[in-house]
Amino acid sequence: xxxxxxxxxxxxxxxxxxxxxxxxxxxxxxxxxxxxxxxxxxxxxxxxxxxxxxxxxxxxxxxxxxxxxxxxxxxxxxxxxxxxxxxxxxxxxxxxxxxxxxxxxxxxxxxxxxxxxxxxxxxxxxxxxxxxxxxxxxxxxxxxxxxxxxxxxxxxxxxxxxxxxxxxxxxxxxxxxxxxxxxxxxxxxxxxxxxxxxxxxxxxxxxxxxxxxxxxxxxxxxxxxxxxxxxxxxxxxxxxxxxx
Amino acid sequence: xxxxxxxxxxxxxxxxxxxxxxxxxxxxxxxxxxxxxxxxxxxxxxxxxxxxxxxxxxxxxxxxxxxxxxxxxxxxxxxxxxxxxxxxxxxxxxxxxxxxxxxxxxxxxxxxxxxxxxxxxxxxxxxxxxxxxxxxxxxxxxxxxxxxxxxxxxxxxxxxxxxxxxxxxxxxxxxxxxxxxxxxxxxxxxxxxxxxxxxxxxxxxxxxxxxxxxxxxxxxxxxxxxxxxxxxxxxxxxxxxxxxxxxxxxxxxxxxxxxxxxxxxxxxxxxxxxxxxxxxxxxxxxxxxxxxxxxxxx
Numbered sequence: 001x002x003x004x005x006x007x008x009x010x011x012x013x014x015x016x017x018x019x020x021x022x023x024x025x026x027x028x029x030x031x032x033x034x035x036x037x038x039x040x041x042x043x044x045x046x047x048x049x050x051x052x053x054x055x056x057x058x059x060x061x062x063x064x065x066x067x068x069x070x071x072x073x074x075x076x077x078x079x080x081x082x083x084x085x086x087x088x089x090x091x092x093x094x095x096x097x098x099x100x101x102x103x104x105x106x107x108x109x110x111x112x113x114x115x116x117x118x119x120x121x122x123x124x125x126x127x128x129x130x131x132x133x134x135x136x137x138x139x140x141x142x143x144x145x146x147x148x149x150x151x152x153x154x155x156x157x158x159x160x161x162x163x164x165x166x167x168x169x170x171x172x173x174x175x176x177x178x179x180x181x182x183x184x185x186x187x188x189x190x191x192x193x194x195x196x197x198x199x200x201x202x203x204x205x206x207x208x209x210x211x212x213x214x215x216x217x218x219x220x221x222x223x224x225x226x227x228x229x230x231x232x233x234x235x236x237x238x239x240x241x242x243x244x
Numbered sequence: 245x246x247x248x249x250x251x252x253x254x255x256x257x258x259x260x261x262x263x264x265x266x267x268x269x270x271x272x273x274x275x276x277x278x279x280x281x282x283x284x285x286x287x288x289x290x291x292x293x294x295x296x297x298x299x300x301x302x303x304x305x306x307x308x309x310x311x312x313x314x315x316x317x318x319x320x321x322x323x324x325x326x327x328x329x330x331x332x333x334x335x336x337x338x339x340x341x342x343x344x345x346x347x348x349x350x351x352x353x354x355x356x357x358x359x360x361x362x363x364x365x366x367x368x369x370x371x372x373x374x375x376x377x378x379x380x381x382x383x384x385x386x387x388x389x390x391x392x393x394x395x396x397x398x399x400x401x402x403x404x405x406x407x408x409x410x411x412x413x414x415x416x417x418x419x420x421x422x423x424x425x426x427x428x429x430x431x432x433x434x435x436x437x438x439x440x441x442x443x444x445x446x447x448x449x450x451x452x453x454x455x456x457x458x459x460x461x462x463x464x465x466x467x468x469x470x471x472x473x474x475x476x477x478x479x480x481x482x483x484x485x486x487x488x489x490x491x492x493x494x495x496x497x498x499x500x501x502x503x504x505x506x507x508x509x510x511x512x513x514x515x516x517x518x519x520x521x522x523x524x525x526x527x528x529x530x531x532x533x534x535x536x537x538x539x540x541x542x
Contacts, residue, residue, distance in 0.1 A: 007347035014339035015332055080330035081340075083297065084387055088319045088347045090296045090312055242298035 004094055008072065008102035017071050018106070025064040025114055033057045033118045037125025045126065048134040049209055052143060055122040055135070058115030059147045059206055062154040062199075065107035066175050069158020072099050072106075073234075074168035082243055096163055096235045100156045107155025111148040119144060139207055142216060146206035149220070153227045157198065160227070163234025187212070198226040246309040248273045248395050248426040249294060254303035256289050256450075263289045265450035266303070271428060273394075276421045278441035278458075279430040282537045286450040287430040288326065291399050294428075295324050308395060319348040323388030324397040328381045328404070333373035337364055337383050340372065345390050358386040362416075378409040385416075396420060398429045402436040414440045434533040448537040469500045469508045472521035482515035483508065496520075 012018050036054045044050055073096070076082040089095050126133055135143070158175070165171035179199050187194030191212035194200055203210065204219025214222060247270040256264040264286040271277050281287050292298040293305045296312030305311065308321055315321060331340055341355045359365045362382040367375065375383065381401060388396060396417075402410050417440050421427050431437045434444075444461055446454040454461065473479050476498050480490050488508075489501040500508050505524040512519050 003349035004347050007343045010339065010343045010346055011332075011335075014336065014343065015334040017334070075332060079332045080327050081332055083326050083330050084344055084384075085347070086297060087295060087322075087324055088344050090315065090318055243292070 002094075002098060004089055004098035005101050008098045009105070011076075012068070012072060012102060012106055015075075017075070018068060021064045021068050021071075022110070022113065025061055025110060026117065028060055029058055029114045029118045030121070032060065033121035034125070037122050038129075042129060042131060045129075045131050046134065048139060051122075051126065051131075051134050052139075052208055054125070055119050056115075056143055056147065056206055056208065057122065058111070058118030059150065059202065061107075061110045061114030061147070061151045062202060063175070063179060064114070065103075065110045065151045065154040066158035066161070066179075067172065068106050068110065069099075069103035069155040069160075070162040070168070070171045070175060071158075072103055073159050073162035074166060074171050077166045078168045086243055092238050093235045096159065096231075096238055099159045099163075100231050103155030103159040104152045105155075107158075108148055108152035110155070111151025114151070115144055115147040142207040146216065146220070150202040150205050150223055153223050154202075156227045157230050160230030160232075160234040163238050164230070196222055198223055201226065246273075247271055247306075248275075248308060249277075249397075249428055250304070250306040251290065251294070252304040252306070254290065254293060254305055255301045256286070256293060256298065257301045263450050264293070264300075267447065267450065267452055268303075269445055269452060269455055271426060273426050274421070274424040275443060276417060276427040276429065276441045278434070278437045278444040279428055279447070280434055280437075280444055280533065280537075281430075281432065281447040281453075283432050285432075285447045285537065287432075287447065288399055289450075290447070291324070291326060291397060291428075291430060295322075295326070295397065297326075307397075317348065317391075319344070319350070319391035319393070321391070321393055322395045322397065323391065323393035324399075325381075325384040325388050325401060326399045328377065328384055328401070330384065331372040331375075331380065334371055336369055336371055337375065337379075337386075338368040340383065341368075341387055341390060344387050348391055350390055354390055354392075358389045361389060362386040377404045378406065381405060381409065381413075393425075395426045396428070398427070400430055400432070402431060402433075410436060446533065446536055453536050468525045469503060469505045470521075470523040470525055471498045471500065471508060471512070471519060472496055473498065473512070473517055473519055475517050478515060479512055479517045482511050482517065486511055 036057060040054065045054065076085055085095060086092060161175060162171045165174055183194065183197045183199050186197055187200050195212050195214050200213060201219045201222035204214040204216055205223055207216055249271040251267050251269050254264055254267040267290060279287055289298065293300045294307055294312065312318060338355060341358065345355050359368050362385055364379060364382055364386060367379060401413055405413065417427055429437055441458060443457045444454065445452065471479060474496060476492060476496055479498050483490050483500050488503050491499045505522050509522055
C-alpha cells in the first residue's frame, strides 16, 4: 500500500463527511426498500424484473459513492489542503491516482453496505408477504456483485469529475443534474445513445433488463470506460493547471 | 556551493497582467531572506513558481539546484507554508499532519515531534475550526517541518499574528536558521521581519526593486536625525547649506533626513549652534520601503 494511498484513506476517515454520507445513504436505502417492498402491489412483484427493482434499491449507493469521490478531491481545493498535498507529492498524477484507488475502495464499501441492506429488506418483504422469489442464483450474484463493483466505479468517477470541475458545489450539481435529469431525458428520447450513459450502463451491469438497456457485460465495460475516461481527463487537467 | 533558491528571468503572465516580470535572484544557503513588497507585487506568485504549484510563463525557478517538480522527496528537503488557512476545518491538527506524513512516508513519531516543536501538542486532537489564527500558523509551520527540511519558504507567516506570536515566530526562525539552514520569508510589512532577516529582496509590480543586505538597506536610508536646539532656524540654514533635507517639527526641533548624527553634530558645531539633544532615528527603514514600493508619481 503506497504512502499516498494511505494518506488518501486517512483523509476520507478523518472528517465527518464520510460518516454523514453513509448515514444519509443508509437512511435512503431503508426508506425506499421498505416503501417499495411493502407498498408495491403483489401482482407487480411477480416477475424477476419487478423483484429486481425492489432488491436493487441499494444501487442508489452510486450517488453517495460519487459524492464521496467528489468530496475527496474538491474539499482539497475548497480548503486549500491541495497546496500542502502537492508540496508533499509534486507528482500530481500520483495524488489523483491514489485518490481514484481510495474512491474505488470507499465506493466498494458503500456498495456492500447499501446493497446488502437493501437486498435483505427486499427479500424479507417478499418472503413476509408470501411472494414467490423469482431470481435464480446467477441473477442474485450479478445483482449483488454488479452493484458492489458499480458503486466502487462511481467513487472513482466522482474523483475524476471533481478533478475536472474542482469547485465542490459545481461538481455536485454536475453529478446530480446529469444523473437525475440529463441522462434520464437522454435515455427517454434517444435510448440508443442513452444506454451508453453511465447510470444506464450501471443498470445493465447489475442485471436490469429494461427495454433498450445494454447486455450486462457490455454495461460493465461501458461504465468502466466512463470511469477511465473521467479519471484520465481529471489527471491530465490537474497536471496542467496551476494551483492557486 | 549551489544557491539554495534561484530565480532566472522568471515571468508569469495572467492574461494581460504581468504578475512577475523578469525576476532574477539567488539565495545563498544559511541565509534568512525577507521577500518584501506590497500586496499584489507578485510575491506569492513567485513562491508558487518556486514550489512547483504554478508553471512560469518563461524563465526558471530552482530550489536546492533543481526545479521543485523534479525533487524526488521534496518534503525531506524543503518545507513551505503558502496560506495559513490550508486546513480542513473538520479535521484535527494531528490528522492533518498524519495525512501529510503518510504521503511522504515519514516515521509516525515525527508528527508528535513537530507538534511539540510548535507547542501544539495539547490542541492536536481538536478540530482545526476551533484553532486561533496563531495556532493555525503554527500548525502550518509544523507541517512544513515534518521532513526536517534544510530550506523553509513561508508566505506572510506573521500575517494576523499578535505581538507575542510574531516574537515566537522570530525566535523560532532564528533557532531554525542557526544550523546553516535557509529561510525565505515574505511579508508586506518590513517591520514584521526586519529583526529576523539578514537580507531583503524587495519587489514591486513583479519586478525586483532592491536586493541587498539589511545593513546596506539601512545605510542607504541613512536614517534621520532629530535635533533639539534653541536656534532651529540657524541649524536648518546650516544643514540645507550642506545639502541635507530638513523638516521642522516645532520651534525647537529639527529633523534632518538621510544623514548621520555625526554629520549633523559637526555641522552644528561649525555653525556654532547649541545642541540640547541629538537622536538618530532608525524607524525610517519602513519609510524607504514604502518609498521604493509606492506608485511612481505621475
